[in-house]
Amino acid sequence: MVGIAAWGAYAPRLRLSRKAVVTANAWVAPNLVGKGKGERAMANWDEDALTMAVEAARDALGPADDRSHIDALYFASTTAPFADRLNAGVVSAALTLEKSISASDVTGSQRCGLAALAQALDSVSGGSARSALVVAGERRKARAVSALELDCGDGAAAFVITAEGGAADFLGRGSVTDDFVDHFRGNDGGFDYAWEERWIRDEGIVKLVPPAVKRALAAAGVAAADVAHFCFPSTFSGMAATLAKSLGIPAEAVRDNLAAVMGEAGSAHGPLMLAHALEQAKAGEIIVVSQFGQGAEALVFRATGAANLKPARGVTGSLADRQEETNYLKFLIFNGLVDWDKGMRAEKDNKTALTTLYRNEDMILGLVGGRCRETGVVQFPRTRISVAPNKPALDTQEPYRFAERKASVLSYSADYLTFSMAPPNHYGMIVFEGGGRIMMDITDVSPGDVDTGLPVKMVFRIKDIDEKRGFVRYFWKAAPDRSAVSAQTAVAAE
Known part of the structure; x- marks a missing residue:
């Protein structure tokens, strides 16, 4: 038997009000007014598919070093x-996984998230891997004043696959591959070009998804009537219910696709809906997750109902941690849809020394410092000579991971003079429980949010972008640990 041992999810904290979008565009696109309900997950300027996947993976793996x-x-x-760089390699470095792991990027279709999950299940069941981590992240770029701009949402999901499972047992898989082009995006990195909706729905989804689901159910030995949770992401209203009816799956099994509170996260949305179902499924309940994209993918699981395996945040926690954003222009700028004057302070060469990045990979991508074996003094960065007072020992430091440590703000600045994509530029000295301090950027904050003593957590983010060469540089930042702040407030109230 093989299955899901743990899972996690991530949605950006910012939620763009669809009403704000349609109001701003009503003069040119009044036809979009019907889409002005709810909100969509909106990535911060320093988030992308990779950083969100890292956060979902951390949710799945937990805080253990x-x-x-x-x-x-x-x-x-x-x-x-990156089109020609192993993105999974960056994820691996950020999570400080072993160098001996195998790593792959899976792409090319909206069903690639489920395809990656299926590959991991095959890998573990076949014995080529003991434990596999699957991460799916998506930040789709849509043209301004388009329906896709309102339908999309940013997010990520992650799963740990083992032979023992624990959270859900894998029962069967079904696939259909057919070059049905509902939309495409060329290798120039531009925008999606979509075909007519009725054609996609009637000739694509309705005809290609049911065979994949039927094959998965047959492989699992499960009757359609026994399905308790049916996960199918689609921007077409009622599409999942239509498929369920044609397949004989109970209407009450159709899951909420989170369109009103998140939007659709592309290839990560099938995995996100599966993660959401696992949070609520009872022991023995059957979960079917399927996704369309040049054919279809379908997977069948049996939930174990193990409440102790639920992630700290998951889909529910991520969606609950939200901040409404009504500034449509901010969304356009964060997504590179407006050519704006960044000023002279942004005029600098962001070329990355790849040799330095490689030599300091664990420090930069993994936030790994050092701990002196003799004195126990913790420091960042790790150096040959320890900073221990009165005993600067040589070559006594061992790797020490900071990413999962509790921390707080010692001092800070909110700087309007330096360039920032979201001014003011917040940064400060962050001190860690157990020792060590790092001067770093503070993200996901507005003026007035930061103060001395504020509990923070580490988040993996974009540091800056070399637009001349197309290279994205990553590092860790501090973000308010709002759960810790809430706990402090509750204690103070008592």
């Missing part, structure tokens, strides 16, 4: 930042 049990990694996305 030891991740040596993971020996295979699959990263799925159609909006990965």
Whole structure:
């Protein structure tokens, strides 16, 4: 038996009001007014498919430092930042996984998230991997004043696959591959070009998805009437219900596709809906997840109902941690849809020294510092000579991971003079529980949010972008730990 041992999810904190979008565009596109309900997940300027996948993986793996049990990694996305660089390698470095793991990027279709999950299940069941990590992240770029701009949402999901499972047992898979082009995006990195909706619905989804689901159910030995959770993402209203009816799946099994509170996260949305179903499924309930894209993919699981395996945040926690955004112009700028004057302070060469990046990979991508074996003094960065007072020992430091440590703000600045995509530029000295301090950027904040003593957590984000060469540089930043702040407030009230 093989199955899901753990899972996690991530949605950006910002939620763009659809009403704000349609109001801003009503003069030119009054036809979009019907889409002005609810909100969509909106990535911050320093988030992309890769950073969100890292956060979902951290949710799945938990805070433990030891991740040596993971020996295979699959990263799925159609909006990965690099076309010719192993994106999964960046994910692996950020999570401080072992160098001996196998890693692959899976892309090319909206169903690649489920395809990656299926590959991981095959890898573990076949014995080529003991434990595999699957991460799917998506930040789809849509033209301004388009329906896709309102339908999309940014997010990520992650799963740990083992032979023992624990959260859900894998029962069967069904696939259909057919070059039915509902939309496409060329290799120039532009926008999606979509075909007519009725054609996609009637000739594509209705005809290609049911065979995949039927094959998965047959492989699992499960009757359609026994399905308790049916996950099918689609921007077409009622599409999942139509498919369920044609397949004989109970109407009450059709899951909410989270369109009103998140939007559709492309290839990551099938995995996100599966993660959401796992949070609520009872022991023994059958979950079917399917997704369309040049054919279809379908997977069948049996939930175990193990409440102790639920992630700290998951889909429910991520959606609950939200901040409404009504500034449509901010969304356009964050997504590179407006050519704006960044000023002279932004005029700098962001060329990355790839030799330095490689030599300091664990420090830059993994936030790994050092701990002196003799004195126990913790420091960042790790150096040959320890900073221990009165005992600067040589070559006594061992790797020490900071990413999962509790931390707080010692001092900070909100700087309007330096260039920032979201001014003011917040940065400060962050001190860690157990020792160590790092001067770093503070993200996901507005003026007035930061103060001395504020509990923060580490988040993997874009540091800056070399637009001249197309290289994205990543590092860690501090973000308010709002759960810790809430706990402090509750204690103070008592």
